[in-house]
Amino acid sequence: MATIKLSKTNVDRLTCPPNQKQVFLREAGGFGVRATANSKAYIFQGKLDGKVIRMTIGDVETWFLDEARKEARRLKTIIDSGRDPRVIRDEAMAADAAKREKAKQEETPALEAWAAYIQARAPKWSERHKADHETMSRQGGEIITRGRRQGMPDKKEPGILRPLLELPLKQITRDQVAAWLEVEAAKRATRARLAVSLLATFINWCSDRPEYREQVNADACIRMKKDLPKPAAKDDVLQREQLALWFEHVRRIRNPVQAAYLQTVLLIGARREEVATMRWEDVDFKWLSITIHDKVEGERTIPLTPYVKSLLLNLKRLNDLPTVVNINGEKQEPSPWVFSSPTAKNGYITEPRIAHNRAIQAAGLPHLTIHGLRRSFGTLAEWVECPAGIAAQIQGHKPSATAEKHYIRRPLDLLRMWHTKIEGWILEQAGIEQPREEAPRLKAVNGGMK
Structure with missing residues (x-):
């Protein structure tokens, strides 16, 4: 096919006849423009190991002609070096997607990982242990329908671990846990002791999971129980x-x-x-x-x-x-x-x-x-x-x-x-x-x- 020097004028005039699927205008070096019945885009075409490689650069309404020509020269340089620009493009897209996913995970509340943890481990737990996890992470606000004592609020409070689990995993640091524990231990030391234990086990589980390993602070709960008062011995018995x-x-x-x-x-x-x-x-x-x-x-x-x-x-x-x-x-x-x-x-x-x-x-x-x-x-x-x-x-x-x-x-x-x-x-x-x-x-x- 004969080549010409592309200009804005001949690009604008290019149309696809009704009896054809597509038509091309090309420059030397593989740069060109392709028109179909519904679209017009700049393209690049070259050969790698004897096989034709064609890639779309972008729509003519989006790309300036000189920028598209420059992109075509970049793609030709890649082919001349013996690499497939399509592979490089896919790798870049995958890396970008991974980066976006990582950024998303770093902003996602730890509650999502907590739910995955419960789903994975609950089959091996007792009903009481499962109930402890649900109670400590509940959102709160539900109406209390049973067991409400005089003076109690009519709605359930958020679970003791809820403030921490609403943070991204990366933000559940040792300092953050220590600050939370200082407040909770003063109000309900026994409950706080159990909460720290459950949280530590959850953190350990996340540390072993590839999808959470880079986000979690493995030392977040280390030696936290030492800051809690010793549990008092229970002495409720029938005389x-x-x-x-x-x-x-x-x-x-x-x-x-x-x-x-x-x-x-x-x-x-x-x-x-x-x-x-x-x-x-x-x-x-x-x-x-x-x-x-x-x-x-x-x-x-x-x-x-x-x-x-x-x-x-x-x-x-x-x-x-x-x-x-x-x-x-x-x-x-x-x-x-x-x-x-x-x-x-x-x-x-x-x-x-x-x-x-x-x-x-x-x-x-x-x-x-x-x-x-x-x-x-x-x-x-x-x-x-x-x-x-x-x-x-x-x-x-x-x-x-x-x-x-x-x-x-x-x-x-x-x-x-x-x-x-x-x-x-x-x-x-x-x-x-x-x-x-x-x-x-x-x-x-x-x-x-x-």
Whole structure:
């Protein structure tokens, strides 16, 4: 094709005939202009390794002719050096996109990484641990519909970690965390201690992720806990003389699941979540045992004592009723959970504190947490001179002494003897008669054992 010297005049006059897709005007060196029915643009064309390379420089309405010619000479220089200008262009675009993405990430609140962290790790967490992460990062402003005490605001406050997580990761520095901690520790030291722990784990996770590694300050939480006051030892327990009042008012709770749950926590000394997540398949009414899914050891088996058995049998009878309906008036299938709740997302009881707080308030008793009931079991067990190792094994405390760790493996019958004695004494102080029941025993049948 013949070449000409491009000018603004011949560029402006160039049009594409109706019977053609495109037409060209070219200069020597590969610079030219291409016209189609709807557009007109400056182009460059050259050869690299015998192959034709054509690139669009830009629209004639946007580019000045001399600037377009200069760009064409640059592209020809690249080809003459043996490189493909298209590859260079793509690399530059990718680098620019990466730069923009990095700038965007550096401005994005850490909440985005926090959400990714929860999604990645939550399958391995307990429900309580997940709830802690959600509570500490919540936006706040939601209306409090349950458990609101007198004098409390009617809306939820933002989570304790929210001010930090609204910052970009790069701005969560050690100085920033220290300034935040100084304020929070003065108001709620215990909550701040847990918050620092959760934040430190999140920071460590980000440090291991390539998409966050360059933004995160890995030392943001190092040794922060040392600036917090030592947590005070919890001492909320039921005293011997308080048992009668406590049982009287807990047994008056109209919801039988909540009433049975609270009594069970006290009488087996398990953790609140361990009791809440008990399934019917974990309860053996024949051999009088309960399998507890232990957060420390993985699983432990404890005795099913007479009074607790009566509580659970009553729940099972209610659970198996064919006429049970849910809150929508629909027939409800029997629940797999011992302490079921048709209103809870997971199907089992999740917030027993409200009913418990009302009961102890009505009884005129001091404030007592659900964990305080577990603590009460260990304390009250001393009244029957139960060996500390027995109570610890029932409760699922991690063994401490060498003998406990490596040598002592108590059979269920030995645990049952002491556990039944503990339950009987507690009930006696409460003025409740313990059901009589013989422990299951093996018996000889035709020379064998059954």
